[in-house]
Amino acid sequence: MATQWTPTSAGSGGSTAEPEEQGFLAGGPGRAAEVAVVSLVEAGAVRISRDGLVSAVGGAGHGIGRTPLQTRVLRSLPRSLGDVIASTARGPEAQSLRRHLVDRGLVVSAGRRKAARLVRRLTVIGAMVVVFAKLALDLPFEVAAIAVAVALLASLILAPSTRPLTRAGRLTVRRLRAVAISPNRIGMVAYYGLLGKVERHHVWEVLGISPAAAATLRRRSRGSGSDGGASCGGGCGSCASSSCGSGSSSSSDSGGSSCGGGGGCGGGGGGD
Amino acid sequence: MEKLGVGIGWRPEIDLTVERLPGVDFVEVVAENLHVGHLPESLLLLRERGVPVLPHAVSLSLGGAEPVDAQRVAHLGALAEALDAPLVSDHVCFVRAGGLDSGHLMPLPRTRDALDVLVANVKAAQQDLPVPLALENVAALLDWPDGELTEGQFLAELVDRTDCHLLVDVANLYANARNLGTDVARFLDEIPLERLAYVHVAGGEEHQGVYHDTHAHAVRPEVLDVLAQLRSRVDPPGVLLERDDDYPADAELAGELAAIRAVLG
Numbered sequence: 001m002a003t004q005w006t007p008t009s010a011g012s013g014g015s016t017a018e019p020e021e022q023g024f025l026a027g028g029p030g031r032a033a034e035v036a037v038v039s040l041v042e043a044g045a046v047r048i049s050r051d052g053l054v055s056a057v058g059g060a061g062h063g064i065g066r067t068p069l070q071t072r073v074l075r076s077l078p079r080s081l082g083d084v085i086a087s088t089a090r091g092p093e094a095q096s097l098r099r100h101l102v103d104r105g106l107v108v109s110a111g112r113r114k115a116a117r118l119v120r121r122l123t124v125i126g127a128m129v130v131v132f133a134k135l136a137l138d139l140p141f142e143v144a145a146i147a148v149a150v151a152l153l154a155s156l157i158l159a160p161s162t163r164p165l166t167r168a169g170r171l172t173v174r175r176l177r178a179v180a181i182s183p184n185r186i187g188m189v190a191y192y193g194l195l196g197k198v199e200r201h202h203v204w205e206v207l208g209i210s211p212a213a214a215a216t217l218r219r220r221s222r223g224s225g226s227d228g229g230a231s232c233g234g235g236c237g238s239c240a241s242s243s244c245g246s247g248s249s250s251s252s253d254s255g256g257s258s259c260g261g262g263g264g265c266g267g268g269g270g271g272d
Numbered sequence: 273m274e275k276l277g278v279g280i281g282w283r284p285e286i287d288l289t290v291e292r293l294p295g296v297d298f299v300e301v302v303a304e305n306l307h308v309g310h311l312p313e314s315l316l317l318l319r320e321r322g323v324p325v326l327p328h329a330v331s332l333s334l335g336g337a338e339p340v341d342a343q344r345v346a347h348l349g350a351l352a353e354a355l356d357a358p359l360v361s362d363h364v365c366f367v368r369a370g371g372l373d374s375g376h377l378m379p380l381p382r383t384r385d386a387l388d389v390l391v392a393n394v395k396a397a398q399q400d401l402p403v404p405l406a407l408e409n410v411a412a413l414l415d416w417p418d419g420e421l422t423e424g425q426f427l428a429e430l431v432d433r434t435d436c437h438l439l440v441d442v443a444n445l446y447a448n449a450r451n452l453g454t455d456v457a458r459f460l461d462e463i464p465l466e467r468l469a470y471v472h473v474a475g476g477e478e479h480q481g482v483y484h485d486t487h488a489h490a491v492r493p494e495v496l497d498v499l500a501q502l503r504s505r506v507d508p509p510g511v512l513l514e515r516d517d518d519y520p521a522d523a524e525l526a527g528e529l530a531a532i533r534a535v536l537g
Contacts, residue, residue, distance in 0.1 A: 044521050047289065050314050055285045058488075058518035078285065210288075212313070 017106070020069055022176045023190035024097055025106060025169050031193050032097055033088035036069035037081070038189045038207065045074070052081040052213030068093040081209075082216030106169035108161055116161035119154065127151030182206065195219060273437065273469050274358055276324060276510025278533055280525065283515070287314035289522050295529065296323065300512050301351075303327040303360070308350045315355065325355040326470075329362040334393045334407070335380040336366035345400045352403045359469055361406040361439045362397075364390065364427065379412035382419035382426045387433075394434045406437035406469035411444035411485040415452050423454060424462025431467050438463060441472035442498040443485050443514075449498075450483040456498055460505055470510030473499060473532055488517035491528050499535050511536060 017025065023035035037054065040046045045060040055078040066074065072093050076084055088094065101107040130147035133139050160167065173191075180191030182198070185207055194204045195217055204214040277297025282290050290299060291314060299318060306312070306327075315325055329348050332340060352360045365377040380386045398405050409427060421429065431438060440463070448454035473496070475489040491513070502508065511532050515525065 047286070047519070049285055050287050050312070051284060053285060055519065058520040059524070060521065210313075 017172050019186045026173050026191050029089040029094035033085040035190050050210040052216040054084050080216045116158045120158050123151045123154045273509040279512040281514045286519050298324040300326045300328045303329040303348050308354045327351045327360045332362045333367045335390045340393045340396050345397045349401045359404040363408045363410050365410045377410045381416035382421045391433045406439040408439035411447035424459040427463050431464050437469035438467050443474040443495045446495045446498045447483050447485045465506040471508045474514040
């Protein structure tokens, strides 16, 4: 089974992002898995029953031109929609996609985020120590002021590295938002997620998926299952709030969101 | 027998496909897969549209030496009532013996003794069923020795003695012709076609010189030829496409239904 994302296997290249990449950027590996399933449905390669059983369509050429995520989906069938998406999101193909996006400069690597957070914390602690020293040891005011200023500056410089997406990644999500409208069904899934809403309708409704099938999808709680914050998927996307699926402006470069944006509705991300 | 038209076997995996396919006049469901109290939404929707839903059993084992399981018959009858079905069906076969379940529709020895057992069981089942019972010819990979009747004669006597209806599976008939040398024309001449309830059509494949009625492959032209031979003798009340695995695209299923309609004229 192909698990490595290459320009050939994913069809990616240049500055544009493929639908699964867009989904990953907007909602993490669960969203990418949703895109993989829905794109297979759109291609006539799988069907979803009323109860949410996803099954392969016979004679649909399952090995031809499929992405690694799609291949994994096809190999796991028949299975319920929620299980397919959760297991695909946890699979090595999703991790490979994340590394591919890191290599493309769209996602901040887990190591870099961790290091940036650590340095920020140390800087703040250092500044606090200096302030304490100023009060206790009667250090010159200028020394304390410079130390605090350095800490603030370092914190600002490191801030982007603590977010899951790079500036380019956030811009990609922002561009996706502009096209995630009907009839771009896959774009809607990538940006809002199946449990997200478009014009007061859940995306699964717009796609013609039955309520029973949608009920198999699992909502992700904020931060649940994040694999060390390696991607935006773990922290973006609780659908519990009323803002879910509204296409919030959290994709703004200056925003403090932990996620690139999107509706924030994971819709069964499970494994992120 | 009431006119049914052209239909398809309803299966959970293709429920939405069946709902969407144009020109589906009736459907058939595997009785053992349903619970009367929890009928699938799709079937209820089809019933609301007025599409007949016919329960088709696979486990009554009417040709078995053991008495018919009253609970299985009761389930079939309850399902018929819940779905307001005009009739129910099972097979001319046995599936259990000596406490073992074969997992297959086993052919019966075509002897008068076996026929007596079958007739007794069918009559017992009919007493507890609220609607008429139709019985289907099975595909066999062997003929038991010392047969006294042809398959057509066996079915004709069964109908004569029980007043049951017939469900003729032309794919099974084709399989028996290929594998056992059954004479299709003679079979069709011998069975009482006026008691025909409907017809099954299904796909299969040849493996190592043996034709297997898989229900997982496309319908072969030879099977449609058998349907044409039947059609030349009678206008069947209904013809149903069976597909149980490796479900193809909606368009392919629609094409197979169209091919059936073309044969019926």
